[in-house]
Amino acid sequence: MVHKKEQRVIFAEADSNFVDTLFSIMTLPLATIVRLLRKVPDEKLKPIGSLNNLYQSLLDLSTNCLSSEENKWLMLNPKTSSHDTCRKLKLNINDEEPTEYYICEAIDCSRRKGVRFSTCNLARCIYCGKMMNKRIKYEDTTVVDNGCSSVFASDLTSFMVTDDLRVTSNSPGSMVQLLCELGIPAVNFLDEMTFDVGLDQILNLLKGAMLFKNPLTYMVFPSSPSILDLVKPGKEILLKHLTAETSKSLTLTVTAQKSSSKCLFADANSDFVEFLFGFLEIPLGYMIGELMNGSSSFESLNNLYSSISSMATGEYIKSFDLKNMLLHPELMHTKLSEKQIFPLSVFRDSNYNYCHTYLECGIFSAYMTHSSRLKGHEKEMLCSCYLKDSRVDGRYLKESAKFMVTDDLVITPLSLLSSITMLRFGNLGCFVEVFLNFYRFHSEENYCN
Template sequence: MAANDQECRVPLKLLIDEKNKRVIAAEANKDFVDILFSFLTFPIGTIIRLTNNQPMPKISTCMNNLYKSVENLSVNHLCTENCKSILLNPRNPCIEDCLKLKVKIDDSVSNKYFKCSNDNCSNMSWLVNVKCSCEGKTSKEIFSDVRNPTNDYFGVFIKGGIEFIISDDLRVLPGSPISLVQLFSDLGYNHMNQIKEMFVEVGKEEILRLLTCSLISKSPLTEVFMNKQAIVENMNIMSIEPKISQVFADLHTVDSSKINLKLVLSTSRHKILYAEAKDSFVDFLFSFLTFPIGSVIKALNGISGLGCIDNLYRSVADLESQWFSFSSYQNRLLNPGVAPKHKCQNELLPILVELPDHKLIDPRDVSGGSSEFGRFTMSPSLFIVSNNLEVKPMCSTSSFGILKDQNVTFFDIEEKVISIGKAEAALTRSSSALTEALSFFVNTQKEERD
């Protein structure tokens, strides 16, 4: 870490219950709240990469497995070598805004681009040596213009005319004595002498832990500032599992997009052992890594079930528009959209592409095209997808290894070909993602046998 990065810290006043070792709330200015709100713009792949080294439970076992699958996948199975870079280091759709944050935790955020080597061509890419449609390659380093706020009143996403109150479960409110008293009262506190003030400065390390805890804990401020040595032990993982069935019930749409999939089931356990999938389904799975968490929550109607990130999302939705630096920023945080040239052809979730740029070259396209919809895997291809979303190229040893690990007899195996759509697409922390997401088909199979 560079020396100037170490010096970047923002002030925070904590209101704590010393007796119970609990952070009740925090008071902060626009700089800290901007950082919190920026969490919604982070793609899932970025979150996994940033938090993998944190000493606490993984944000999502299955998403982590998906990320590792991309890491381990040979580039021979991908459209181009750049596909791996896009999935492992997806671009933030609000990148130019996040460059202005007082504390930056994503070291991949940059305003650097590479222009086509042809002087008569204005096309560019954020990756070097990408082939252009004019037969040139992106090689000339350029930087986009990032304009910082003209005065201290305007922050990145919000204005600085007030202090904000942040509850332990990341509800963000405009600061006022009444709001604070109401929060204390709701938590069962009846006197101010039960509460102490503690002033801290927050840097990259604390923000990284806060990002992780916002997705796996119901009390991230307490976990980060009071229980630093006991974060893992104090996490009640079972209480923060997403309510998968409720989420799916909200995802029914009239969209006709479907992807075919062959399931291999254990008839006795009513469980999906693995799926035999074409490249279209694996493209769809891999595309999850490019989704900003705000757009995922939007697609799930505000209910991700992950930690208390939903409270942060609702805080943006409930905050009066007058407090945002620009009127468009509220909607942008609530639905950041996939960065340009990240959108997948086989997409079942209503995730938008943010600010398409026709001068950007799609690094996935060997012809140097500028289409907004691309592929990640070579077509045609076949893959094995395990119940916990480990993806491997199809081969007999891959499926045999799964069956052996599951201790399943050959007489307990049954195949079922299905078509899935938006109602089955969701983010899960479970280690049995396929069975949970596709439980309808498993239950149907059971009913047909009965």
């Protein structure tokens, strides 16, 4: 329903498939959101500007700075436990491929007790050092069904979605209440409009949620004069104290301009940079609900999270487990860095499985499952199978690596030439305008595996 004169969406009557897609946004790690929004670039996307720089810095990072070859791919592609579930959505905003699993190509290594698997084919076997590039199937994965059945929201209910992404059950009472809140005196000011939604429209909706308080209007009327309320990224938010009691210090050497106290760049060790890269793996739902207590700068996304939280299971959301998957998304197939200060949750079952190896026409074959039941293949052997830990001493980056970090989180390996370049960009008349300061701040250390 739209106000055509003002080119403004009042609300949308949506089926469970559209609501599913909206809800699934909460499961996306920040790295995935940045990658998706890079497909619809916009200079106004200041709220994620630093995250985009962080993502690009990791993308450009030399493998010489990594403790293992596969670590860049793993940090750029974090997954939550809902990844394969969301592939059943009729419209899935996350265009990543299904999770793939790899073991060592050597049959002797793959038949050892405690064989390792990885979700990246750049990993190396811990036993022989060869590439783990033998792709195997995970037999327990649910078959993807892109039919009409919804995934999260109840099939038996239609929903009302407001311009600021509040989602409620579709009822005349809810509609009347909304019209009163918006000061619309009569329905003759409104017109019905049918709007087809595809992946491009959902990406624009996500972009609108990062920019405006009325993302539905932005999706339907991208040039509407009603789109005025920019999200204010400078809003101060008190993070909930969710970290462990033990504290760790991170040290920075900051180069700043004396006259303005403007930070030019900082010299940082790998501890601080790995801490920064850790923001990319935080799921959106965890950030809004757990870290910011539902009060992030993105008001429409706060509304979406709150709508999920207030919906009854069984009646509007199919099950408690699915609701929990949206509100408290867990990471999957990962080992948290020791520098990750937030107590992110990892779906533990995803790091332990069984590897079944067998011969098929004399050729080595294998599959992975969460069950120890054998299928009766020729010379089939069962071994416990664990996620390969790509960290070295709990780190994704080499301990000896040094970096330069700019004020907007552009990260490059530390060098004299890059420092001179930054001083030149600072438009400094002379070096006496520069001063050094040593900053030490405390971060809380979380428990990790």
